[in-house]
Amino acid sequence: MTKIFETDLQGKHVVIVGGSSGMGKATAKLSVALGANVTIASRSADKLTAAAAEIGEVKTAPIDMTDEAAVKAWAAQLGTVDHLVISASSAAHGAFAELPTDDLRGMLAAKFIGPYVTAREVLPALEKGGSITFFSGVLSRRPSAGATGLGAVNAAVEALSKGLAQELAGRARVNCISPGMVATEAYDAMPPDARDAMYAVVAESLPVGRIGQADEIAQAVIMAMTNGFLTGAVLDIDGGHLVRG
């Protein structure tokens, strides 16, 4: 009998790396509302404190996913984990011939190697029947000029998710969320006028006529955590980005 999903997260330990901002924070809020015990992790202790004040009852862990030794030590003392969500990343934009190699390496470290190492180190703590949810993005299959490297890294995250779903068969389910453009703190560094203009252009190009909100992605992450028949999937929550003209 399929359970109603409100009951599925009650008392479960949900760990969200990237939970101090954007879609990770929205997932933390929804998980807490559904009765989960939530741990949010990210680099900045200040961001974690501010996010915790917004989210409510939540544990915080200042951790940099790109620091393997720190991730190992943190994962070893986490206790049991039911669901691991990794929304943390940093992106580097630039034309193919101009993107500095160090920026490419940094993005690979933050968006692919960091999540890989974090999932590997948390795995011993993951309860049988648990889940891992990674984040990619529409550029993996709908690349755009100036973001070729980011698209390739997103594709790597999707391949990691699918491979791991097979490798962990019977042990844990593994899925990947591929968001389209979603209004989050990720765009806070842009001048507001330029950001709003970018949002408007993308919104107009999408079948839904608008960009996404973080809680719409959080809803999909909850589904990935709780739907026992879902594994090896890439969920395109993108307002129709992949089918736009």
Ligand SMILES: NC(=O)c1ccc[n+]([C@@H]2O[C@H](COP(=O)([O-])OP(=O)(O)OC[C@H]3O[C@@H](n4cnc5c(N)ncnc54)[C@H](OP(=O)(O)O)[C@@H]3O)[C@@H](O)[C@H]2O)c1
């Ligand atoms: N927003 C979009 O339009 C969009 C579109 C497509 C794909 N995506 C993908 O969706 C995911 C979530 O995006 P978002 O917009 O919600 O991001 P966001 O608001 O920028 O949040 C990113 C989070 O990751 C943390 N973080 C970054 N680097 C980290 C590291 N090395 N170790 C640990 N934590 C780290 C950040 O906190 P600290 O600074 O404290 O570390 C923050 O909590 C990302 O993978 C992003 O690439 C986003």
